[in-house]
Amino acid sequence: MSTSAHSSTDVVRTGESVTDRLVEANRRYATEFADPGMDARPVLKVAVVACMDARIDLHAALGLELGDCHTIRNAGGVVTDDVIRSLTISQRALGTRSIVLVHHTGCGLESLTEGFRDELEQEVGQRPTWAVEAFRDVDQDVRQSMQRLRTSPFVPHTDDIRGFVFDVKTGLLREIDPAD
Numbered sequence: 001m002s003t004s005a006h007s008s009t010d011v012v013r014t015g016e017s018v019t020d021r022l023v024e025a026n027r028r029y030a031t032e033f034a035d036p037g038m039d040a041r042p043v044l045k046v047a048v049v050a051c052m053d054a055r056i057d058l059h060a061a062l063g064l065e066l067g068d069c070h071t072i073r074n075a076g077g078v079v080t081d082d083v084i085r086s087l088t089i090s091q092r093a094l095g096t097r098s099i100v101l102v103h104h105t106g107c108g109l110e111s112l113t114e115g116f117r118d119e120l121e122q123e124v125g126q127r128p129t130w131a132v133e134a135f136r137d138v139d140q141d142v143r144q145s146m147q148r149l150r151t152s153p154f155v156p157h158t159d160d161i162r163g164f165v166f167d168v169k170t171g172l173l174r175e176i177d178p179a180d
């Protein structure tokens with residue numbers, strides 16, 4: 001799929017690690033970089049919680065510019081305690097007021113079950129404290145995440161929380177009605 005000069009085969013050929021490649025890219029980036037002189041407070045006062053899926057270019061897909069938003073990503077874009085932690089800091093210390101949730105079609109979590117934890121326990125001898133957050137119905141998963149935010153005592157601003165499913169084939173967002 002990649003048509004750039006930086007394909008995975010290049011990594012193998014040159015013997016560079018992928019991190020070496022990233023560090024090199026950063027050197028080029030920094031030569032063009034000008035300090036935008038921004039405050040840490042997001043310009044649009046919005047926090048976006050999204051899946052870590054590599055196919056979602058969140059800034060491009062939502063028309064976001066540098067400095068516009070907080071971006072919080074994890075496997076599934078689900079609202080975990082650590083997402084609550086980031087959103088609490090985002091709202092209470094850094095002035096955001098809106099939350100946008102972005103889950104997506106074809107998520108890797110759809111092919112997992114909570115049995116993943118059993119397998120882990122058997123393999124490493126320790127049961128993870130965290131839930132896998134596997135799901136079958138992506139719409140319901142978005143609703144559950146919205147509900148977790150609304151019922152969190154730590155997140156003060158819950159009037160503007162909206163949830164979406166990003167279609168990785170079309171690039172379009174589909175909004176989820178929390179009441180359905």
Ligand SMILES: [Zn+2]
Binds near residue numbers: 052075076106107109
């Ligand atoms: Zn995903």
